[in-house]
Amino acid sequence: MEHQKILVLDFGGQYNQLIARRVRDLGVYSDLKSCDMTVEEISAYAPVGIIFTGGPNSVYDENAPHIDKRVLELGIPVLGICYGAQLIAHTLGGEVEHAEKSEYGKREFSFVKESPLSEGIPARSVCWMSHTDRIIAVPAGFEVLASTESCPVTAYGSSERRIYGVQFHPEVVHSEYGNQLLKNFLYHVCGARGDWTMKNFVAEQVARLKEKIGDKKVLCAMSGGVDSAVAATLVHRAVGKNLICVFVDHGLHRKDEPEEVMSVFRDGLGMNLVKADAADLFLDALAGVTDPEEKRHIIGKLFIDVFEKEAKKIGAVDYLVQGTIYPDVIESGKGKSAVIKSHHNVGGLPSVVDFKEIVEPLRDLFKDEVRKVGTELGLSDGIVWRQPCPGPALAIRIMGEVTREKLATLREADFIFRDEIAKAGLMRDIWQYFAVITDSKTVGVQGDFRTYENVIALRAVTSVDAMTADWARIPYDVLEKVSNRITNEVKHANRIVYDITSKPPATIEWE
Ligand code: XMP
Numbered sequence: 001m002e003h004q005k006i007l008v009l010d011f012g013g014q015y016n017q018l019i020a021r022r023v024r025d026l027g028v029y030s031d032l033k034s035c036d037m038t039v040e041e042i043s044a045y046a047p048v049g050i051i052f053t054g055g056p057n058s059v060y061d062e063n064a065p066h067i068d069k070r071v072l073e074l075g076i077p078v079l080g081i082c083y084g085a086q087l088i089a090h091t092l093g094g095e096v097e098h099a100e101k102s103e104y105g106k107r108e109f110s111f112v113k114e115s116p117l118s119e120g121i122p123a124r125s126v127c128w129m130s131h132t133d134r135i136i137a138v139p140a141g142f143e144v145l146a147s148t149e150s151c152p153v154t155a156y157g158s159s160e161r162r163i164y165g166v167q168f169h170p171e172v173v174h175s176e177y178g179n180q181l182l183k184n185f186l187y188h189v190c191g192a193r194g195d196w197t198m199k200n201f202v203a204e205q206v207a208r209l210k211e212k213i214g215d216k217k218v219l220c221a222m223s224g225g226v227d228s229a230v231a232a233t234l235v236h237r238a239v240g241k242n243l244i245c246v247f248v249d250h251g252l253h254r255k256d257e258p259e260e261v262m263s264v265f266r267d268g269l270g271m272n273l274v275k276a277d278a279a280d281l282f283l284d285a286l287a288g289v290t291d292p293e294e295k296r297h298i299i300g301k302l303f304i305d306v307f308e309k310e311a312k313k314i315g316a317v318d319y320l321v322q323g324t325i326y327p328d329v330i331e332s333g334k335g336k337s338a339v340i341k342s343h344h345n346v347g348g349l350p351s352v353v354d355f356k357e358i359v360e361p362l363r364d365l366f367k368d369e370v371r372k373v374g375t376e377l378g379l380s381d382g383i384v385w386r387q388p389c390p391g392p393a394l395a396i397r398i399m400g401e402v403t404r405e406k407l408a409t410l411r412e413a414d415f416i417f418r419d420e421i422a423k424a425g426l427m428r429d430i431w432q433y434f435a436v437i438t439d440s441k442t443v444g445v446q447g448d449f450r451t452y453e454n455v456i457a458l459r460a461v462t463s464v465d466a467m468t469a470d471w472a473r474i475p476y477d478v479l480e481k482v483s484n485r486i487t488n489e490v491k492h493a494n495r496i497v498y499d500i501t502s503k504p505p506a507t508i509e510w511e
Pocket of ligand 1: 296388389390391392432466467503506507508509510511
């Protein structure tokens with residue numbers, strides 16, 4: 001049976017993806033689509049409920065996005081959030097007041113009337129506000145449901161029409177009962193069944209892939225990253241040996257990574273996994289190269305060459321698997337610009353592989369869902385919670401020329417840092433954490449000897465999407481252990497520094 005869907009119409013606000021993720025977390029599938037969708041398209045999409053997101057506009061702005069009144073006459077429940085709430089009021093004949101001053105931050109609000117939205121929520125609680133205009137009169141047939149001191153219409157609605165609006169943002173964690181309110185909308189207003197679970201997803205996808213692929217051949221570039229690992233495991237569950245995975249060992253991986261990929265996927269899961277040993281090829285090509293972009297270019301090109309060679313050995317295949325995920329395909333907001341991963345390491349593959357069609361089994365999933373699917377498929381936490389690793393891997397964490405000696409030093413230092421982060425239980429709190437070998441040497445004293453060795457920098461950041469990031473506040477005693485261990489256990493490192501720069505102005509990687 002097809003799962004139920006909630007349609008999140010994007011009016012350009014900053015929390016839009018978050019709304020869709022929250023809805024899915026509550027067990028209902030949701031898609032984020034541009035607010036340009038027509039009433040016919042919405043009707044054909046057949047959602048069990050619609051959410052209008054917030055947005056930066058005032059309903060009175062010349063180019064403000066509007067909504068076809070017929071969308072509100074489809075009989076499908078609607079929840080408007082912030083701008084979405086104002087838009088519903090404005091469209092149905094209520095009154096929105098244009099304000100000069102914004103209201104921003106936590107506010108206490110009170111329900112003035114019970115409704116399906118207020119179930120299980122105390123009469124007074126805290127919500128997160130971020131708006132300028134405000135609703136001062138609700139449309140005929142609607143009732144005010146909640147207010148704050150400065151915002152007379154904090155929530156309103158009509159239980160008969162099953163249309164509601166809230167001025168605050170229930171999707172952000174600062175709204176104490178926001179999640180409960182969304183849940184109420186889904187389950188008490190839209191009649192959701194809660195049929196979106198990763199267990200169902202796996203069962204549905206495996207059946208679908210089996211039917212689509214049958215006994216044809218599929219090829220996948222396995223990088224060891226979460227997305228490609230989960231995509232390959234899912235396809236493998238459906239078609240077994242007809243999936244052929246290629247892992248390119250470019251000699252730039254972190255410590256033990258190639259061995260782990262082979263042991264988990266080939267030995268453990270029994271995948272048809274080919275390893276292309278190309279370390280010397282890559283390292284020779286990188287000799288003498290110091291410019292970061294040139295390194296990226298060389299690695300990207302060689303990766304495709306090596307993959308092409310392997311693909312030729314396999315011959316023509318019917319499908320090529322890619323680990324594309326939902327944030328890569330969302331076409332949201334008014335700009336309609338698709339988000340494209342700027343440095344996707346398998347981006348050039350389709351042009352060199354002889355195949356008929358691309359299979360993207362994760363294209364409907366958010367990252368946290370991909371992780372849950374991985375767990376559902378039996379992959380370990382080490383694979384599922386692996387931090388993102390850039391395509392060029394350690395080559396852009398070695399400042400200046402990449403040499404075998406620097407690689408060996410960096411691998412050990414990086415391993416110790418990761419090991420201590422894992423021991424301190426911080427793996428899931430930090431977005432990325434790694435060591436960098438700088439292009440500087442400093443004087444030190446080890447034993448009774450003077451040393452002149454490399455400076456190792458530790459980089460750890462928190463982030464949601466890698467677009468911006470903050471340096472992670474790792475406890476001093478963890479940093480101390482890492483520093484002691486690296487200087488004691490790793491050759492050619494005598495000084496450790498911690499990077500305390502956010503992005504911007506710095507980037508996450510050093511090159
Ligand atoms: P920056 O350093 O630009 O990195 O703040 C943002 C995110 O992208 C990753 N990154 C790369 N990924 N190829 C990749 O596949 C690359 O050349 C590359 N450079 C940076 C980086 O690790 C971070 O997650």
